[in-house]
Amino acid sequence: MESPVQIEVTARCPIRTTLELIGGKWKLLIIYQLAQQPLRFSALKKLIPNISEKMLIQELKVLIDSQLVERVNFGEVPPKVEYNLSEIGRFTLPLIAEMQKFAQHYTSKIDPHSSTNPYE
């Protein structure tokens, strides 16, 4: 029986790479919204409760920088800019799907009141 290939946990291991790209409080939520359709800045803001304009634009810039999201400027006045998931960005979708599955498993198996986590 062969032993599984153990990937070394280093600065450039796949887990760390992925965490760098989509870690943080907002990036996945932005990606998730853009997965449905291209969206304008203001539309994104409405769809993601509590995100500040600063965080939204900041995280969009990071996502654009890493080429997961594309920015389309329509050059109109008043400004019209759309954001959409790039082809590479779409590779995050199976990951998001697994996160959803995991959360479902977890919340169905764990008593929701056993945790003292006042998130709101």
Next chain:
Amino acid sequence: MESPVQIEVTARCPIRTTLELIGGKWKLLIIYQLAQQPLRFSALKKLIPNISEKMLIQELKVLIDSQLVERVNFGEVPPKVEYNLSEIGRFTLPLIAEMQKFAQHYTSKIDPHSSTNPYE
């Protein structure tokens, strides 16, 4: 035609739940190591470069708290304690697998030194 079921992005949406459980710099790396076999504190420390003892024990506690990891105290002297992934913790493994796939796709498609950020 039916529209896709859009999960609302709220304080209790699956993405946020998952991020709370396994977000941060170290949790997934710990889980990944424990996926192979139960490990002692000192073994984990050796396998995860640069993690401090403080972060290791702190994150282990959080993972135990959320029941993704189990702690087994052998009650010996010098102390012997083993950590292993719980059954629920194993539900993170497909997620980790997807992260690995994503990182591979990403690094194979993106030139590491290019940036097309229109802001720069």
Next chain:
DNA sequence: AACAGTACTAACCTTTTTGTAAGTATGGAA
């Protein structure tokens, strides 16, 4: 001339996360 709509930008601040360095407890071996 003031205002509306959109997509930002900037200064400043608070909170959260992570890191460093040292110390504790235990019982047996030297």
Next chain:
DNA sequence: TTCCATACTTACAAAAAGGTTAGTACTGTT
């Protein structure tokens, strides 16, 4: 009696992440 191994614990500091508030630029509309 001192030291060793192991698994922590504590106080403090630094860094990163996130939040608040106000303001800019551009034109067309009132």
